[in-house]
Amino acid sequence: MSLKPEVSKTDHIQGKKDAKIVIVEYGDYQCPYCGAAYPILKEMMKKYGKQIEFVFRNFPLSEMHQHARPAAIVAEAAALQGKFWEMHDAIYENQRFLSEPFLLELAERLWLDPHQLNTDIKKTELAAKVDADFESGVMSGVNGTPSFFVNGRKFNAGADDLLLLMSEIVK
């Protein structure tokens, strides 16, 4: 199964731009398995980030995780203030406290403009971005979270195996 659409400018990217290795994660901010994958991915990017382009796309399972979608929206709103990855990391690092008031507290800790954030989280564009990510995941064959794609192909294993693969292929 392959990734549709391909990685583009509208994606949240970290690591090396246009690297030979492109990893895309579809994640849910409230999913405990994504939470468990987070430090492993962090370690992977610390070790091999100079040769990996890493992308995060939203795949909130809203019916099961009531805070997943609000968290995705807040992270997108943080992106409008240039702090997507800071918010992404802060949410995963504090996943057990996740709630809507707590998301606003995180925004405060990251020095986001609260007024702007409050306006942005109500924008239909942000909801549409989250929906578009979800739809692209479904069409790409995402079957749960986290799901990874390496160079556009579905990687049918977890973050541990991904780290192992990178340790083998990144020179």
Place this chain on the structure above:
Amino acid sequence: MLKKNDIAPDFTLFATPDQKITLSDFKGKNVILAFYPADWSPVCSDQMALYNEMLQFFKKYDAEIFGISVDSKWCHMAFSQSRNLHFPLLADFEPKGEISKKYGVYNETEGECNRALFVIDKEGMIQWSYLSPMAINPGANGILEALEKL
């Protein structure tokens, strides 16, 4: 296992402790049947939880989805409540696996359904079917591609 251009065998199964669903009542709608081994598989990779998030996508194609396993109606009720599911889970419970057998997706060794998907058109004809490896959640892209082609 039944495949494209086979007539979908009709059935009546419990969807809740006091309500039954009959497939032929849904003529005029597209129907997705998702046979799965058992309720209570691990949370985030759960196939039914994924479909639950996708009901609006299915609706776009005028399609209803039913999950089917050999679990009882009471087990389905508890599972459905715990996952906040908004589509019916049918109990192929008595005689055990009768409908799964008709569709050719009963696993005699495990005493469970295989993980199999069917897309049935508005006339009750199977237009797509897919057997997934037991341990792998097949996702939904195959279903959507099949609905797209109807």
